[in-house]
Amino acid sequence: MLDRFPADEYRSIVELRRDLHRHPELAFEESRTGALVAARLARLGAAVATGVGKTGVTADVGEGGARLLVRADMDALPLTEASGEEFSSEEAGRMHACGHDGHVAIALAAAGRLRRDPPARGLRFLFQPAEERGGGARACVADGVLDGVTAAIGLHLWNQLPVGKVGVFRGAMMAAVDEFEISVRGRGGHGAAPHETFDPIVAAARIVEALQTVVSREVSPLDSAVVTIASIHGGDAFNIIPSTVRLTGTARWFTEATGAAMPAKIGRIVSGTAAAAGVSAHLEYRRINRPVVNDPRVADVVIEAARRLLGEENVDTETRTLGGEDMSVYLDRVPGCFFFVGSAPEGPHRPHHSPEFAIDERALVVGTTLLEAAARDVAAAAFERA
Ligand SMILES: [Zn+2]
Ligand SMILES: [Zn+2]
Incomplete structure (x- = not known):
């Protein structure tokens, strides 16, 4: 595939990706990127809409x-870039460190190819803000991007896989993202007189340890989940026991039963452990993203296209990540498939x-070729909403 791809087209995709890489924009601030995308799409003669979900762009292509x-x-x-690339970010504290610059370049290239030779059923390209x-996705849905739409596809460049490999899964491929915050409140005092305090630091340490048993003892070994404490803040002197400690973390899960039970399991361990230490603890729990669940029928169409283009041995159908x-947001509403395109340098x-x-x-190149083929094949298969 790589050697058959037109060299001038490859150069222009790389050039665009590097331009976006030099000028990264944060969530809901993608005005330069959106304007550039809209201009390129307009040049293709597509029906372009801007300001979708605040800074997003759509273009309808096909019949x-x-x-x-x-x-x-x-x-x-x-983030401040330290990749050493000659086309590194020119904006301090901003970086395309997930590959979304590549996603934009790939989707524009695929849109160009599909515009030149449109499929029988219409496509809507969405350049989404704030992933x-x-x-971002919720804002786009609120603005009607799914009106009339019966299926959805998308890709992610993926450094867990080498170039030329594609990863996909017929089912829950990426986990739900929940975040939580725990405030532990004790009684502070002198570091030399712990018996006169209720030490929230020791209590927080026990909570961190006890939370490890949510996954190891309370989730089925045949299911997958993660509970991570990612920050601890408490105290600022070597000889003062503080009165509060704040912890933040994330829970990840695939199955609805595990996800539904997660806040109660964490809450029970937090409050029970706090009570044992004579302190109080408060849990705030928020849902951020639902699991990314591929429809097996749509996934099969994508897998078939990937095998045809890359060879059976280069398509991993067991790829999952937490x-x-x-x-x-889209795959909860219409059948679809999200897939990974290997990009590890x-x-x-x-x-x-x-x-x-x-x-x-x-x-x-792999992304452009596969996105074009998957779009054609999934459009032709004419999936309907359940
Ligand atoms: Zn990311
Ligand atoms: Zn990403």
């Missing part, structure tokens, strides 16, 4: 009303969301 949504996200992350902070994505691992993140740009 009749748009039936299949093809989604790409556009936002960057609040990272959440809220990472989350707001692609779930040579050398040491460059994880998503790290300042060292980088991709092998040949993944842009």
